[in-house]
Amino acid sequence: MKNIKIIGFDADDTLWVNEPFYQETEKKYQQLLSEYGSEEAIGKELFSTEMNNIELYGFGAKSFLLSMIETALKVSKQQISQCTIDKIINLGKELINSPMEVFENVEKVLSRLSKNYVLIVATKGDLLDQERKLRVSGLGKYFHHIEIMSDKQSENYAKLLAHLDVTPEEFLMIGNSVKSDILPVLELGGNVIHVPFHTTWAHEVVDKNDSIFNFPVVDNISQIIGMIFDETQN
Amino acid sequence: MKNIKIIGFDADDTLWVNEPFYQETEKKYQQLLSEYGSEEAIGKELFSTEMNNIELYGFGAKSFLLSMIETALKVSKQQISQCTIDKIINLGKELINSPMEVFENVEKVLSRLSKNYVLIVATKGDLLDQERKLRVSGLGKYFHHIEIMSDKQSENYAKLLAHLDVTPEEFLMIGNSVKSDILPVLELGGNVIHVPFHTTWAHEVVDKNDSIFNFPVVDNISQIIGMIFDETQN
Numbered sequence: 001m002k003n004i005k006i007i008g009f010d011a012d013d014t015l016w017v018n019e020p021f022y023q024e025t026e027k028k029y030q031q032l033l034s035e036y037g038s039e040e041a042i043g044k045e046l047f048s049t050e051m052n053n054i055e056l057y058g059f060g061a062k063s064f065l066l067s068m069i070e071t072a073l074k075v076s077k078q079q080i081s082q083c084t085i086d087k088i089i090n091l092g093k094e095l096i097n098s099p100m101e102v103f104e105n106v107e108k109v110l111s112r113l114s115k116n117y118v119l120i121v122a123t124k125g126d127l128l129d130q131e132r133k134l135r136v137s138g139l140g141k142y143f144h145h146i147e148i149m150s151d152k153q154s155e156n157y158a159k160l161l162a163h164l165d166v167t168p169e170e171f172l173m174i175g176n177s178v179k180s181d182i183l184p185v186l187e188l189g190g191n192v193i194h195v196p197f198h199t200t201w202a203h204e205v206v207d208k209n210d211s212i213f214n215f216p217v218v219d220n221i222s223q224i225i226g227m228i229f230d231e232t233q234n
Numbered sequence: 235m236k237n238i239k240i241i242g243f244d245a246d247d248t249l250w251v252n253e254p255f256y257q258e259t260e261k262k263y264q265q266l267l268s269e270y271g272s273e274e275a276i277g278k279e280l281f282s283t284e285m286n287n288i289e290l291y292g293f294g295a296k297s298f299l300l301s302m303i304e305t306a307l308k309v310s311k312q313q314i315s316q317c318t319i320d321k322i323i324n325l326g327k328e329l330i331n332s333p334m335e336v337f338e339n340v341e342k343v344l345s346r347l348s349k350n351y352v353l354i355v356a357t358k359g360d361l362l363d364q365e366r367k368l369r370v371s372g373l374g375k376y377f378h379h380i381e382i383m384s385d386k387q388s389e390n391y392a393k394l395l396a397h398l399d400v401t402p403e404e405f406l407m408i409g410n411s412v413k414s415d416i417l418p419v420l421e422l423g424g425n426v427i428h429v430p431f432h433t434t435w436a437h438e439v440v441d442k443n444d445s446i447f448n449f450p451v452v453d454n455i456s457q458i459i460g461m462i463f464d465e466t467q468n
Contacts, residue, residue, distance in 0.1 A: 056330055058362035062296040069303060070323055078316035085319065086307050089300070096290050127361070128292035128384045145397045148382050150362045163379040 001191050001228055003169050007113060008122035008147070008160075010175030011130055013197040014221075015121075016137055017101040020199050022064065025095045029068055032084055032091075036075040046071045051203070058150055060126035065092030096129060100136040105222035110142035112225050121146040122160065122173065124180070152180035154187045161188070174224065182215055195221050235425050235462055237403050241347060242356035242381070242394075244409030245364055247431040248455075249355075250371055251335040254433050256298065259329045263302055266318055266325075270309040280305045285437070292384060294360035299326030330363060334370040339456035344376035346459050355380040356394065356407065358414070386414035388421045395422070408458065416449055429455050 012018030026046065030039040037045070049067040057063035068088050072080045113119060119142055123130050127148045134140040147164075149156045161171055168190035175181025176197040185192050194217040218224055246252030260280065264273040271279070283301040291297035302322050306314045347353060353376055357364050361382045368374040381398075383390045395405055402424035409415025410431040419426050428451040452458055 056327060057296060058360065062291060062300060065300060066296060066323070066326075069319070073316055073320050073323075076316075078320065080316060082307055082310075082312035082314060082316075082319075085303070085316075086312065089304055089307075092300075093290060126292065127382050131384050145393070148361050150365050159379070 001172060003167075004117060004172045004191060004228070005170040006118045006120060006164055006166050006172075008120050008171065008173045008175075009110075009143075010173070010177065010181045011121050011123040011133065012125055013176045013199070014103075014174065014181070014195055015106050015139060016103060016133060018098075019197070021095055021098040023199065025064075025091050028091055029072075029088060032087055033072060033075060033080070036080075042071070042075060045075050047203075049074070059124045061092060061096045061129060062126065064095070065089065068092065100133060102137050102139065103221060105220060107139065107142075109221050109224055110139060113228070114142040117172075118144045120144050120164070122149060122152075123147070124149045124152050152177075152184060154184035157184050157188055157190070161190070172228070174221075186215060192216070193218060193224055193227065195224075235406060237401075238351060238406045238425060238462070239404040240352045240354060240398055240400050240406075242354050242405065242407045242409075243344075243377075244407070244411065244415045245355050245357040245367065246359055247410045247433070248337075248408065248415070248429055249340050249373060250337060250367060252332075253431070255329055255332040257433065259298075259325050262325055263306075263322060266321055267306060267309060267314070270314075276305070276309060279309050281437075283308070293358045295326060295330045295363060296360065298329070299323065302326065334367060336371050336373065337455060339454060341373065341376075343455050343458055344373060347462070348376040352378045354378050354398070356383060356386075357381070358383045358386050386411075386418060388418035391418050391422055391424070395424070406462070408455075420449060426450070427452060427458055427461065429458075 009015060026043060029046070030042045033042050036042065046067060049071045050064065053063060053067050057066060068091070069085060072085060072088055110119060121130065121134065121143050123146065127146065130146055130148070134143065134146065147160055149160065161168060168188045171185070172191040172193065173181050173185040174193045174195060176195050178194060182192045182194050192215050194215055196217065216227060218227065243249060260277060263280070264276045267276050270276065280301060283305045284298065287297060287301050291300060302325070303319060306319060306322055344353060355364065355368065355377050357380065361380065364380055364382070368377070368380065381394055383394065395402060402422045405419070406425040406427065407415050407419040408427045408429060410429050412428060416426045416428050426449050428449055430451065450461060452461065
Protein backbone atom coordinates (compact mmCIF):
# COMPACT_ATOMS: atom_id res chain seq x y z
CA MET A 1 0.00 0.00 0.00
CA LYS A 2 3.06 2.23 -0.37
CA ASN A 3 2.02 4.15 -3.45
CA ILE A 4 -1.54 5.01 -2.52
CA LYS A 5 -2.78 8.42 -3.61
CA ILE A 6 -6.55 8.10 -3.47
CA ILE A 7 -8.66 6.17 -0.98
CA GLY A 8 -12.21 5.27 -1.95
CA PHE A 9 -14.76 4.62 0.77
CA ASP A 10 -17.99 2.80 0.20
CA ALA A 11 -20.75 4.72 2.02
CA ASP A 12 -23.78 2.63 3.05
CA ASP A 13 -22.90 0.14 5.82
CA THR A 14 -19.25 1.23 5.70
CA LEU A 15 -19.52 4.82 6.99
CA TRP A 16 -23.06 4.65 8.33
CA VAL A 17 -25.97 2.26 8.95
CA ASN A 18 -28.07 1.49 5.88
CA GLU A 19 -29.07 -2.13 5.30
CA PRO A 20 -30.84 -2.52 8.68
CA PHE A 21 -33.19 0.34 7.64
CA TYR A 22 -33.97 -1.50 4.42
CA GLN A 23 -34.62 -4.69 6.34
CA GLU A 24 -36.87 -2.86 8.79
CA THR A 25 -38.80 -1.35 5.87
CA GLU A 26 -39.12 -4.74 4.24
CA LYS A 27 -40.42 -6.24 7.50
CA LYS A 28 -43.16 -3.57 7.71
CA TYR A 29 -43.93 -4.17 4.05
CA GLN A 30 -44.27 -7.91 4.57
CA GLN A 31 -46.66 -7.24 7.45
CA LEU A 32 -48.77 -4.94 5.26
CA LEU A 33 -49.06 -7.77 2.72
CA SER A 34 -49.45 -10.60 5.23
CA GLU A 35 -52.82 -11.71 3.84
CA TYR A 36 -51.13 -12.52 0.50
CA GLY A 37 -48.32 -14.74 1.75
CA SER A 38 -45.80 -15.50 4.45
CA GLU A 39 -43.02 -13.02 5.17
CA GLU A 40 -40.63 -15.38 3.45
CA ALA A 41 -42.78 -15.72 0.33
CA ILE A 42 -43.33 -11.94 0.05
CA GLY A 43 -39.62 -11.34 0.61
CA LYS A 44 -38.72 -13.80 -2.12
CA GLU A 45 -41.13 -12.19 -4.60
CA LEU A 46 -39.81 -8.73 -3.76
CA PHE A 47 -36.21 -9.82 -4.28
CA SER A 48 -37.16 -11.39 -7.58
CA THR A 49 -38.89 -8.17 -8.73
CA GLU A 50 -35.84 -6.15 -7.65
CA MET A 51 -33.50 -8.37 -9.65
CA ASN A 52 -35.78 -8.18 -12.71
CA ASN A 53 -35.82 -4.39 -12.46
CA ILE A 54 -32.19 -3.80 -11.65
CA GLU A 55 -31.08 -3.23 -15.23
CA LEU A 56 -33.87 -0.71 -15.73
CA TYR A 57 -33.96 0.96 -12.30
CA GLY A 58 -30.50 0.42 -10.85
CA PHE A 59 -29.82 0.59 -7.10
CA GLY A 60 -31.18 2.81 -4.34
CA ALA A 61 -34.31 3.58 -2.36
CA LYS A 62 -36.48 4.77 -5.27
CA SER A 63 -35.85 1.54 -7.16
CA PHE A 64 -36.68 -0.41 -3.99
CA LEU A 65 -39.92 1.53 -3.55
CA LEU A 66 -40.99 0.97 -7.17
CA SER A 67 -40.28 -2.75 -6.80
CA MET A 68 -42.31 -2.84 -3.56
CA ILE A 69 -45.34 -1.34 -5.36
CA GLU A 70 -44.98 -3.69 -8.32
CA THR A 71 -44.64 -6.75 -6.07
CA ALA A 72 -47.70 -5.74 -4.02
CA LEU A 73 -49.81 -5.65 -7.22
CA LYS A 74 -48.37 -8.99 -8.28
CA VAL A 75 -48.72 -11.03 -5.08
CA SER A 76 -52.25 -9.69 -4.47
CA LYS A 77 -53.29 -10.37 -8.07
CA GLN A 78 -54.13 -6.64 -8.20
CA GLN A 79 -56.35 -6.94 -5.12
CA ILE A 80 -54.08 -4.84 -2.90
CA SER A 81 -56.00 -1.83 -1.61
CA GLN A 82 -55.17 1.67 -2.80
CA CYS A 83 -54.75 2.63 0.83
CA THR A 84 -52.03 -0.01 1.24
CA ILE A 85 -50.24 1.26 -1.85
CA ASP A 86 -50.30 4.69 -0.26
CA LYS A 87 -48.79 3.18 2.90
CA ILE A 88 -46.05 1.53 0.83
CA ILE A 89 -45.17 4.90 -0.73
CA ASN A 90 -44.88 6.30 2.77
CA LEU A 91 -42.64 3.41 3.83
CA GLY A 92 -40.35 4.32 0.92
CA LYS A 93 -40.31 7.99 1.88
CA GLU A 94 -39.52 7.10 5.49
CA LEU A 95 -36.68 4.90 4.27
CA ILE A 96 -35.19 7.79 2.28
CA ASN A 97 -35.47 9.93 5.42
CA SER A 98 -33.92 7.31 7.74
CA PRO A 99 -31.95 8.73 10.66
CA MET A 100 -28.18 9.09 10.23
CA GLU A 101 -26.10 6.75 12.35
CA VAL A 102 -22.40 7.13 11.64
CA PHE A 103 -20.35 4.15 12.82
CA GLU A 104 -18.01 4.58 15.77
CA ASN A 105 -14.46 5.71 14.92
CA VAL A 106 -15.34 6.64 11.33
CA GLU A 107 -14.77 10.35 11.84
CA LYS A 108 -11.45 9.74 13.61
CA VAL A 109 -10.26 7.57 10.73
CA LEU A 110 -11.36 10.03 8.03
CA SER A 111 -9.83 12.96 9.85
CA ARG A 112 -6.47 11.16 10.09
CA LEU A 113 -6.41 9.78 6.55
CA SER A 114 -7.52 13.04 4.93
CA LYS A 115 -4.24 14.62 6.09
CA ASN A 116 -2.22 12.34 3.78
CA TYR A 117 -4.59 11.15 1.08
CA VAL A 118 -7.35 12.31 -1.21
CA LEU A 119 -10.50 10.60 0.04
CA ILE A 120 -13.54 9.98 -2.13
CA VAL A 121 -16.89 8.30 -1.58
CA ALA A 122 -17.44 5.58 -4.20
CA THR A 123 -21.02 4.35 -4.06
CA LYS A 124 -23.74 2.94 -6.25
CA GLY A 125 -26.42 4.64 -4.19
CA ASP A 126 -28.44 7.54 -5.48
CA LEU A 127 -26.43 10.80 -5.71
CA LEU A 128 -29.13 12.89 -4.05
CA ASP A 129 -29.45 10.40 -1.17
CA GLN A 130 -25.70 10.13 -0.70
CA GLU A 131 -25.18 13.90 -0.79
CA ARG A 132 -27.91 14.28 1.83
CA LYS A 133 -26.36 11.59 4.03
CA LEU A 134 -22.91 13.12 3.71
CA ARG A 135 -24.29 16.51 4.70
CA VAL A 136 -26.29 15.19 7.66
CA SER A 137 -23.41 13.00 8.84
CA GLY A 138 -21.04 15.96 8.98
CA LEU A 139 -18.41 13.85 7.17
CA GLY A 140 -18.51 15.81 3.91
CA LYS A 141 -15.47 17.91 4.79
CA TYR A 142 -13.13 14.90 4.68
CA PHE A 143 -14.01 13.92 1.11
CA HIS A 144 -12.81 15.46 -2.12
CA HIS A 145 -16.02 14.40 -3.87
CA ILE A 146 -18.60 11.65 -4.34
CA GLU A 147 -18.27 9.18 -7.20
CA ILE A 148 -21.59 7.60 -8.13
CA MET A 149 -21.16 4.28 -9.91
CA SER A 150 -24.03 2.63 -11.77
CA ASP A 151 -22.58 -0.70 -10.69
CA LYS A 152 -19.43 -1.85 -8.89
CA GLN A 153 -18.00 -4.41 -11.25
CA SER A 154 -14.36 -4.30 -12.25
CA GLU A 155 -15.12 -2.42 -15.50
CA ASN A 156 -16.84 0.29 -13.45
CA TYR A 157 -13.76 0.60 -11.24
CA ALA A 158 -11.52 0.67 -14.31
CA LYS A 159 -13.50 3.65 -15.60
CA LEU A 160 -13.33 5.29 -12.19
CA LEU A 161 -9.53 4.94 -12.00
CA ALA A 162 -9.13 6.32 -15.53
CA HIS A 163 -11.30 9.26 -14.58
CA LEU A 164 -9.36 9.84 -11.33
CA ASP A 165 -6.12 9.48 -13.29
CA VAL A 166 -4.55 6.93 -10.91
CA THR A 167 -3.22 3.42 -11.44
CA PRO A 168 -4.74 0.50 -9.48
CA GLU A 169 -1.60 0.48 -7.28
CA GLU A 170 -2.32 4.07 -6.32
CA PHE A 171 -5.89 3.30 -5.27
CA LEU A 172 -7.19 1.77 -2.05
CA MET A 173 -10.85 0.79 -1.68
CA ILE A 174 -12.40 0.35 1.74
CA GLY A 175 -15.87 -1.17 2.14
CA ASN A 176 -18.16 -3.72 3.69
CA SER A 177 -19.14 -5.65 0.57
CA VAL A 178 -16.78 -8.36 -0.64
CA LYS A 179 -18.69 -8.54 -3.90
CA SER A 180 -18.83 -4.81 -4.66
CA ASP A 181 -15.93 -3.18 -2.83
CA ILE A 182 -13.25 -5.86 -2.63
CA LEU A 183 -13.18 -8.49 -5.40
CA PRO A 184 -13.54 -6.17 -8.43
CA VAL A 185 -10.76 -3.88 -7.15
CA LEU A 186 -8.47 -6.84 -6.43
CA GLU A 187 -9.15 -8.07 -9.93
CA LEU A 188 -7.70 -4.83 -11.32
CA GLY A 189 -4.63 -5.08 -9.08
CA GLY A 190 -5.80 -2.39 -6.68
CA ASN A 191 -5.55 -2.28 -2.88
CA VAL A 192 -8.45 -3.15 -0.59
CA ILE A 193 -9.43 -3.36 3.06
CA HIS A 194 -12.60 -5.18 3.99
CA VAL A 195 -14.62 -3.80 6.91
CA PRO A 196 -17.39 -6.37 7.41
CA PHE A 197 -20.82 -5.34 8.62
CA HIS A 198 -23.16 -7.78 10.33
CA THR A 199 -26.01 -7.32 7.86
CA THR A 200 -25.56 -7.90 4.14
CA TRP A 201 -28.14 -7.45 1.38
CA ALA A 202 -28.88 -10.76 -0.39
CA HIS A 203 -27.63 -9.26 -3.68
CA GLU A 204 -24.23 -8.59 -2.09
CA VAL A 205 -23.70 -12.01 -0.56
CA VAL A 206 -20.75 -13.82 -2.14
CA ASP A 207 -20.63 -17.55 -2.58
CA LYS A 208 -17.66 -18.61 -0.49
CA ASN A 209 -16.36 -20.64 -3.40
CA ASP A 210 -16.15 -17.46 -5.47
CA SER A 211 -13.90 -15.84 -2.97
CA ILE A 212 -10.53 -17.32 -3.78
CA PHE A 213 -8.62 -14.16 -2.97
CA ASN A 214 -6.89 -13.23 0.23
CA PHE A 215 -7.36 -9.67 1.35
CA PRO A 216 -6.97 -7.64 4.55
CA VAL A 217 -9.98 -7.59 6.85
CA VAL A 218 -10.41 -5.42 9.95
CA ASP A 219 -12.87 -5.92 12.78
CA ASN A 220 -13.14 -2.22 13.39
CA ILE A 221 -12.56 0.62 10.95
CA SER A 222 -10.13 2.24 13.42
CA GLN A 223 -7.60 -0.51 12.65
CA ILE A 224 -7.21 0.88 9.14
CA ILE A 225 -4.98 3.68 10.38
CA GLY A 226 -2.33 1.36 11.79
CA MET A 227 -2.56 -0.80 8.73
CA ILE A 228 -2.01 2.00 6.23
CA PHE A 229 0.63 3.95 8.11
CA ASP A 230 2.64 0.91 9.19
CA GLU A 231 2.72 -0.27 5.62
CA THR A 232 3.63 3.08 4.16
CA GLN A 233 6.47 3.52 6.67
CA ASN A 234 8.12 0.29 5.54
CA MET B 235 -13.40 31.53 -24.65
CA LYS B 236 -9.64 31.51 -25.18
CA ASN B 237 -8.63 29.56 -22.10
CA ILE B 238 -11.14 26.75 -22.25
CA LYS B 239 -9.88 23.34 -21.17
CA ILE B 240 -13.04 21.40 -20.42
CA ILE B 241 -16.39 21.56 -22.21
CA GLY B 242 -19.47 20.30 -20.37
CA PHE B 243 -22.47 19.15 -22.37
CA ASP B 244 -25.92 18.80 -20.94
CA ALA B 245 -27.38 15.51 -22.21
CA ASP B 246 -31.19 15.38 -22.36
CA ASP B 247 -32.58 17.72 -25.05
CA THR B 248 -29.08 18.95 -25.86
CA LEU B 249 -27.51 15.78 -27.33
CA TRP B 250 -30.69 13.76 -27.78
CA VAL B 251 -34.48 13.97 -27.54
CA ASN B 252 -35.87 13.62 -24.01
CA GLU B 253 -38.62 16.03 -22.94
CA PRO B 254 -41.01 15.06 -25.78
CA PHE B 255 -40.94 11.47 -24.45
CA TYR B 256 -41.87 12.75 -20.99
CA GLN B 257 -44.69 14.82 -22.48
CA GLU B 258 -45.95 11.86 -24.48
CA THR B 259 -45.91 9.73 -21.30
CA GLU B 260 -47.74 12.43 -19.40
CA LYS B 261 -50.37 12.64 -22.14
CA LYS B 262 -51.02 8.88 -21.92
CA TYR B 263 -51.13 9.18 -18.14
CA GLN B 264 -53.69 11.99 -18.30
CA GLN B 265 -55.83 9.85 -20.59
CA LEU B 266 -55.64 6.92 -18.14
CA LEU B 267 -56.91 9.25 -15.41
CA SER B 268 -59.44 11.13 -17.54
CA GLU B 269 -62.38 10.20 -15.32
CA TYR B 270 -60.76 12.08 -12.43
CA GLY B 271 -60.11 15.40 -14.11
CA SER B 272 -59.25 17.29 -17.26
CA GLU B 273 -55.80 16.82 -18.79
CA GLU B 274 -54.89 20.24 -17.50
CA ALA B 275 -56.05 19.51 -13.94
CA ILE B 276 -54.23 16.16 -13.83
CA GLY B 277 -51.11 17.75 -15.28
CA LYS B 278 -51.21 20.48 -12.66
CA GLU B 279 -51.59 17.97 -9.81
CA LEU B 280 -48.75 15.86 -11.19
CA PHE B 281 -46.44 18.86 -11.42
CA SER B 282 -47.34 19.84 -7.88
CA THR B 283 -46.55 16.31 -6.61
CA GLU B 284 -43.24 16.36 -8.51
CA MET B 285 -42.24 19.66 -6.95
CA ASN B 286 -43.21 18.41 -3.46
CA ASN B 287 -41.11 15.29 -3.97
CA ILE B 288 -38.10 16.85 -5.64
CA GLU B 289 -36.09 17.29 -2.46
CA LEU B 290 -36.70 13.66 -1.53
CA TYR B 291 -36.61 12.00 -4.95
CA GLY B 292 -34.53 14.33 -7.13
CA PHE B 293 -34.77 14.31 -10.94
CA GLY B 294 -35.17 11.52 -13.46
CA ALA B 295 -37.63 8.94 -14.72
CA LYS B 296 -37.97 6.93 -11.48
CA SER B 297 -38.92 10.07 -9.56
CA PHE B 298 -41.42 10.93 -12.29
CA LEU B 299 -42.94 7.45 -12.12
CA LEU B 300 -43.26 7.57 -8.32
CA SER B 301 -44.96 10.96 -8.57
CA MET B 302 -47.34 9.62 -11.25
CA ILE B 303 -48.42 6.79 -8.91
CA GLU B 304 -48.82 9.13 -5.94
CA THR B 305 -50.84 11.64 -7.98
CA ALA B 306 -53.12 8.89 -9.33
CA LEU B 307 -53.99 7.84 -5.76
CA LYS B 308 -54.54 11.46 -4.81
CA VAL B 309 -56.74 12.68 -7.68
CA SER B 310 -58.86 9.50 -7.57
CA LYS B 311 -59.24 9.73 -3.77
CA GLN B 312 -57.72 6.21 -3.73
CA GLN B 313 -60.35 4.95 -6.19
CA ILE B 314 -57.87 4.38 -9.03
CA SER B 315 -57.92 0.73 -10.07
CA GLN B 316 -54.97 -1.54 -9.35
CA CYS B 317 -54.93 -2.35 -13.04
CA THR B 318 -54.43 1.34 -13.87
CA ILE B 319 -51.57 1.57 -11.37
CA ASP B 320 -50.00 -1.36 -13.16
CA LYS B 321 -50.42 0.50 -16.46
CA ILE B 322 -48.76 3.57 -14.96
CA ILE B 323 -45.76 1.46 -13.90
CA ASN B 324 -45.52 0.23 -17.47
CA LEU B 325 -45.69 3.81 -18.79
CA GLY B 326 -42.70 4.60 -16.57
CA LYS B 327 -40.75 1.57 -17.78
CA GLU B 328 -41.49 2.49 -21.40
CA LEU B 329 -40.26 6.00 -20.71
CA ILE B 330 -36.96 4.67 -19.33
CA ASN B 331 -36.67 2.53 -22.47
CA SER B 332 -37.50 5.37 -24.88
CA PRO B 333 -35.82 5.13 -28.28
CA MET B 334 -32.58 7.05 -28.78
CA GLU B 335 -32.78 10.01 -31.15
CA VAL B 336 -29.50 11.88 -31.34
CA PHE B 337 -29.91 15.40 -32.75
CA GLU B 338 -28.51 16.19 -36.16
CA ASN B 339 -24.88 17.39 -36.25
CA VAL B 340 -24.20 16.39 -32.64
CA GLU B 341 -21.73 13.68 -33.54
CA LYS B 342 -19.89 15.96 -35.98
CA VAL B 343 -19.55 18.62 -33.29
CA LEU B 344 -18.36 16.21 -30.61
CA SER B 345 -15.89 14.57 -32.95
CA ARG B 346 -14.35 17.96 -33.83
CA LEU B 347 -14.27 19.38 -30.29
CA SER B 348 -12.89 16.21 -28.71
CA LYS B 349 -9.68 16.73 -30.72
CA ASN B 350 -8.89 19.92 -28.78
CA TYR B 351 -10.81 19.72 -25.52
CA VAL B 352 -11.76 17.35 -22.74
CA LEU B 353 -15.50 16.81 -23.10
CA ILE B 354 -17.74 15.73 -20.26
CA VAL B 355 -21.45 15.10 -19.88
CA ALA B 356 -22.86 17.20 -17.02
CA THR B 357 -26.41 16.12 -16.23
CA LYS B 358 -28.84 15.85 -13.37
CA GLY B 359 -30.44 12.76 -14.87
CA ASP B 360 -30.04 9.34 -13.37
CA LEU B 361 -26.53 7.87 -13.86
CA LEU B 362 -27.82 4.49 -14.99
CA ASP B 363 -30.17 6.12 -17.53
CA GLN B 364 -27.50 8.47 -18.83
CA GLU B 365 -24.89 5.70 -19.15
CA ARG B 366 -27.41 3.63 -21.07
CA LYS B 367 -28.27 6.54 -23.37
CA LEU B 368 -24.61 7.31 -23.98
CA ARG B 369 -23.95 3.68 -24.87
CA VAL B 370 -26.96 3.37 -27.17
CA SER B 371 -26.25 6.74 -28.83
CA GLY B 372 -22.70 5.69 -29.73
CA LEU B 373 -21.47 9.08 -28.43
CA GLY B 374 -19.64 7.67 -25.41
CA LYS B 375 -16.25 7.66 -27.12
CA TYR B 376 -16.15 11.45 -27.33
CA PHE B 377 -16.57 12.02 -23.60
CA HIS B 378 -14.00 11.70 -20.85
CA HIS B 379 -16.72 10.82 -18.33
CA ILE B 380 -20.22 11.61 -17.07
CA GLU B 381 -20.73 14.01 -14.19
CA ILE B 382 -24.01 13.46 -12.41
CA MET B 383 -25.20 16.53 -10.52
CA SER B 384 -27.98 16.33 -7.91
CA ASP B 385 -29.01 19.80 -9.06
CA LYS B 386 -27.63 22.42 -11.43
CA GLN B 387 -27.44 25.50 -9.27
CA SER B 388 -24.31 27.61 -9.15
CA GLU B 389 -23.06 25.87 -5.97
CA ASN B 390 -23.30 22.51 -7.77
CA TYR B 391 -21.24 23.89 -10.65
CA ALA B 392 -18.73 25.36 -8.19
CA LYS B 393 -18.26 21.86 -6.71
CA LEU B 394 -17.97 20.40 -10.19
CA LEU B 395 -15.24 22.86 -11.23
CA ALA B 396 -13.31 22.23 -7.99
CA HIS B 397 -13.53 18.53 -8.64
CA LEU B 398 -12.44 18.95 -12.28
CA ASP B 399 -9.66 21.25 -11.10
CA VAL B 400 -10.44 24.05 -13.57
CA THR B 401 -11.32 27.71 -13.10
CA PRO B 402 -14.65 29.07 -14.42
CA GLU B 403 -12.71 30.75 -17.27
CA GLU B 404 -11.41 27.34 -18.33
CA PHE B 405 -14.89 25.82 -18.46
CA LEU B 406 -17.55 26.06 -21.17
CA MET B 407 -21.05 24.71 -20.60
CA ILE B 408 -23.32 23.92 -23.54
CA GLY B 409 -26.99 23.12 -23.00
CA ASN B 410 -30.62 23.75 -23.78
CA SER B 411 -31.78 24.98 -20.38
CA VAL B 412 -31.22 28.64 -19.55
CA LYS B 413 -32.06 27.93 -15.93
CA SER B 414 -29.84 24.87 -15.44
CA ASP B 415 -27.06 25.09 -18.01
CA ILE B 416 -26.55 28.79 -18.62
CA LEU B 417 -27.39 31.18 -15.75
CA PRO B 418 -25.62 29.30 -12.90
CA VAL B 419 -22.41 28.96 -14.97
CA LEU B 420 -22.51 32.64 -15.97
CA GLU B 421 -22.94 33.51 -12.33
CA LEU B 422 -19.61 31.82 -11.55
CA GLY B 423 -17.88 33.63 -14.42
CA GLY B 424 -17.80 30.60 -16.69
CA ASN B 425 -18.41 30.38 -20.45
CA VAL B 426 -21.71 29.24 -21.93
CA ILE B 427 -23.43 28.56 -25.23
CA HIS B 428 -27.19 28.14 -25.25
CA VAL B 429 -28.65 25.63 -27.73
CA PRO B 430 -32.43 26.08 -27.38
CA PHE B 431 -34.79 23.16 -27.83
CA HIS B 432 -38.42 23.65 -28.76
CA THR B 433 -39.82 21.81 -25.74
CA THR B 434 -38.95 22.81 -22.18
CA TRP B 435 -40.08 21.18 -18.93
CA ALA B 436 -42.15 23.59 -16.79
CA HIS B 437 -39.55 23.33 -14.01
CA GLU B 438 -36.86 24.64 -16.38
CA VAL B 439 -38.77 27.61 -17.73
CA VAL B 440 -37.15 30.90 -16.74
CA ASP B 441 -39.10 34.04 -16.08
CA LYS B 442 -37.86 36.45 -18.72
CA ASN B 443 -37.35 39.09 -16.06
CA ASP B 444 -34.89 36.80 -14.31
CA SER B 445 -32.76 36.57 -17.37
CA ILE B 446 -30.79 39.78 -17.26
CA PHE B 447 -27.67 38.25 -18.72
CA ASN B 448 -26.52 38.26 -22.32
CA PHE B 449 -25.09 35.02 -23.57
CA PRO B 450 -24.34 33.36 -26.90
CA VAL B 451 -27.20 31.41 -28.44
CA VAL B 452 -27.00 29.16 -31.51
CA ASP B 453 -29.87 27.92 -33.66
CA ASN B 454 -28.08 24.72 -34.47
CA ILE B 455 -25.42 22.94 -32.46
CA SER B 456 -23.15 22.83 -35.54
CA GLN B 457 -22.58 26.59 -35.17
CA ILE B 458 -20.66 25.94 -31.96
CA ILE B 459 -17.58 24.87 -33.90
CA GLY B 460 -17.17 28.18 -35.68
CA MET B 461 -17.90 30.05 -32.49
CA ILE B 462 -15.28 28.27 -30.42
CA PHE B 463 -12.50 28.08 -33.00
CA ASP B 464 -12.94 31.64 -34.25
CA GLU B 465 -12.74 32.90 -30.72
CA THR B 466 -9.75 30.82 -29.74
CA GLN B 467 -7.84 31.97 -32.82
CA ASN B 468 -8.17 35.57 -31.76
